[in-house]
Amino acid sequence: xxxxxxxxxxxxxxxxxxxxxxxxxxxxxxxxxxxxxxxxxxxxxxxxxxxxxxxxxxxxxxxxxxxxxxxxxxxxxxxxxxxxxxxxxxxxxxxxxxxxxxxxxxxxxxxxxxxxxxxxxxxxxxxxxxxxxxxxxxxxxxxxxxxxxxxxxxxxxxxxxxxxxxxxxxxxxxxxxxxxxxxxxxxxxxxxxxxxxxxxxxxxxxxxx
Numbered sequence: 001x002x003x004x005x006x007x008x009x010x011x012x013x014x015x016x017x018x019x020x021x022x023x024x025x026x027x028x029x030x031x032x033x034x035x036x037x038x039x040x041x042x043x044x045x046x047x048x049x050x051x052x053x054x055x056x057x058x059x060x061x062x063x064x065x066x067x068x069x070x071x072x073x074x075x076x077x078x079x080x081x082x083x084x085x086x087x088x089x090x091x092x093x094x095x096x097x098x099x100x101x102x103x104x105x106x107x108x109x110x111x112x113x114x115x116x117x118x119x120x121x122x123x124x125x126x127x128x129x130x131x132x133x134x135x136x137x138x139x140x141x142x143x144x145x146x147x148x149x150x151x152x153x154x155x156x157x158x159x160x161x162x163x164x165x166x167x168x169x170x171x172x173x174x175x176x177x178x179x180x181x182x183x184x185x186x187x188x189x190x191x192x193x194x195x196x197x198x199x200x201x202x203x204x205x206x207x208x209x
Contacts, residue, residue, distance in 0.1 A: 035113075
C-alpha cells in the first residue's frame with residue numbers, strides 16, 4: 001500500500017497537523033510518529049508504552065511494531081515515537097520501510113524537521129514537503145539533498161513569495177495550498193483536532209491525498 005512521508009525544512013510549518021489530516025482522510029490508515037507530537041495534536045493520551053525509537057534500538061521483529069500501535073479511532077492507528085527521539089542513523093530503517101510498504105492500509109509518516117531517513121525514500125515512499133512561503137524555510141529546503149515529490153504550501157497573507165516561487169525553489173510541484181485558519185489552531189489547542197478539524201482543510205488536501 002502507499003506510504004506518504006511528511007517533513008519540513010524548518011520547524012513550525014504545520015507538518016504534524018498535515019500528516020494527521022492526510023491520515024484521517026482514509027479509513028484504516030496507520031500513522032507513524034517520528035517527531036513525538038501526534039498524540040498531542042490528535043488529543044490522545046500520551047502513550048505510556050514503547051514506540052518507534054525503542055524498536056529501532058531493539059532486535060524485535062518488524063511485526064512487533066504492530067503491537068505498539070495505539071487506536072486513534074475505530075479504524076485508524078498510531079505508532080508513537082516513544083519516550084526518546086528517534087535515531088536517524090539507526091541500522092533498522094530499511095527493515096521498517098519494507099514492513100510499512102508491505103502493509104495493506106495507507107501509511108502516513110510524520111518525519112518532523114529535516115529530510116526523512118533515506119531508507120524510507122528508497123523504499124518508494126512519497127515525500128511531501130510542508131512549508132510556508134518563507135525565504136529562510138525555502139532556502140533550507142533548497143539546500144537539502146532530497147527533492148520532495150510534492151509540496152504542501154501553508155499560505156499566509158502578506159507573503160511576497162507565491163506557489164510558483166516555491167516550486168522553483170524546491171524543484172517540486174505545489175499539490176495543495178492551505179490557507180492559515182485560526183480554527184485549526186483552536187482545535188489543536190483544545191485537544192479536539194481529531195473531531196473538529198475544519199472541513200475546508202481536508203478539502204484543500206484532496207489533491208495531495
